[in-house]
Amino acid sequence: MGLPRIARTTWRHSFSVDSSARFVTPTHPGQLGLLPGTHPENECRNFSSLRSRIFTVTNWKQVSVDKPRDAFHHRAVSVTTQCHYHAAGAAAAPPPQMANLIDSDAEVDIGRLPGLEPTKPGEKPRVVVLGTGWAACRFLKGLDTKIYDVVCISPRNHMVFTPLLASTCVGTLEFRSVAEPVSRIQPALSGAPNSYFYLASCMGVDTDKHEVYCEATPNAGLHSDPYLFKVAYDKLVIAAGADPLTFNIKGVSEHALFLREVNHAQEIRKKLLLNLMLSENPGISEEERKRLLHCVVIGGGPTGVEFSGELSDFIMRDVRQRYSHVKDYIRVTLIEANEILSSFDVGLRQYATNHLTRSGVHLVQGVVKEVRPDKILLSDGTDIPYGLLVWSTGVGPSQFVKSLDLPKAPGGRWRKGKASICQSYSGR
Structure with missing residues (x-):
């Protein structure tokens, strides 16, 4: 971007x-x-x-x-x-x-x-x-x-x-x-x-x-x-x-990654590359490969939208060339309870939605009920497996x-x- x-x-x-x-x-x-x-x-x-x-x-x-x-x-x-x-x-x-x-x-x-x-x-x-x-x-x-x-x-x-x-x-x-x-x-x-x-x-x-x-x-x-x-x-x-605001949702602190400090970005980068390399190993089932390469972003604010856009660009420009064996498995899902960039002008929200959709980001409207080590449970009963989970739903006062x-x-x-x-x- x-x-x-x-x-x-x-x-x-x-x-x-x-x-x-x-x-x-x-x-x-x-x-x-x-x-x-x-x-x-x-x-x-x-x-x-x-x-x-x-x-x-x-x-x-x-x-x-x-x-x-x-x-x-x-x-x-x-x-x-x-x-x-x-x-x-x-x-x-x-x-x-x-x-x-x-x-x-x-x-x-x-x-x-x-x-x-x-x-x-x-x-x-x-x-x-x-x-x-x-x-x-x-x-x-x-x-x-x-x-x-x-x-x-x-x-x-x-x-x-x-x-x-x-x-x-x-x-x-x-x-x-x-x-x-x-x-x-x-x-x-x-x-x-x-x-x-x-x-x-x-x-x-x-x-x-x-x-x-x-x-x-x-x-x-x-x-x-x-x-x-x-x-x-x-x-x-x-x-x-x-x-970071977790809304006291079970499993967020234990299993999700945040994006507020440099060491958070290091953890995300390490996890993303590790999953890409593991997914090419022989013996991994099709279902496990899809889970490893599913990147989920929770929160449609500026940070969540920017990270989703950067990740989709990375997939289009680098992953498809360097990890050609698994290029068709990696995908990005952005989950937001309301509209993405809800505090911005309607025109900007629509532009961001169109841009992310064209880049291959799957937009899901839903509320997270629980986070488990390998999947997310939404309030409507949907299960979403993931290999990388980035939590970006805003901030609140510190202790x-x-x-x-x-x-x-x-x-x-x-x-x-x-x-x-x-x-x-x-x-x-």
Whole structure:
């Protein structure tokens, strides 16, 4: 489709980056979320994991260290590589949202956590930004670092140009073409003496103490368990992203692939090519070959339509030449409960429908009832076998956003105005 060339030009102009920059590609999707991939949980961490991780502590009592711990100091920030303490004395209370996320038999001394202390008189105010998505990076790029110090906290160290992810799934673009390091968007993060980027997930915010509490990103090569640290702020910008909407349909999280991060595109690309190669092996039944080569996309929004179009182009231009033995078996089905691109103009919807139909995409109107490892069950009783399933039905508020005691709309999203996702939340 024509979007990649236009979007690439817009990408370069909007962030003024050098398109020749090269990045390291993870060797497998489960690797650490550094450029250009990211951990599948990325910005939207499940906070129940905190119950079984990091600390073995009780009742938020004051704690003390029974022996010295090895620590490293990086640009005036003291961080311990392992934070297991033993009980002693009276306690500092946790922020309300974190108190609900940690077992009642756990203890953590919030006051003793390592990290950045409040700014002192005469120092520049500190702006803490949570996230490295569109809103966060646009804010970071426009921030005047002569007036403010900036700290960015995110489980990924880059921004993803999401409209082009569909092209990376089929090799039209490489993964390094759709990711940009956050330190190139805001150079102060790597050069200014009191500005930092922290590879971590925010676990809670205390708006009274003006502190955020973070967990170091897991699977980051640490020899110890991930640890907690805190960062004091003068102004806080929350732009921590959203979670894919699954509507609590059984089997979606276990069996479907999403398309929101670079590692998601890597998984889709790997699965697609694996199915193509397996389908040529002798001994596979006709029915199994058809299942392996059936690609199903759930959701007729912009992402679902764009991916379906890229996939059909890939089949027409590459699969029919390189996998000639199975070229007549591969097919694409797009399932949508209503009309595709329902939020767009009628003319655009009709154009997209005609284009996909001519490209060989089978459009099905239906509601998914359950997803199983090898087939989808629709509400009308229809079974649809699949080899690749991509789920793209929109996004909703993340668990982190839900946990914050800040004004939100009934659906859990931010209200427009003072608590907008790209507004600063003032501290001192």
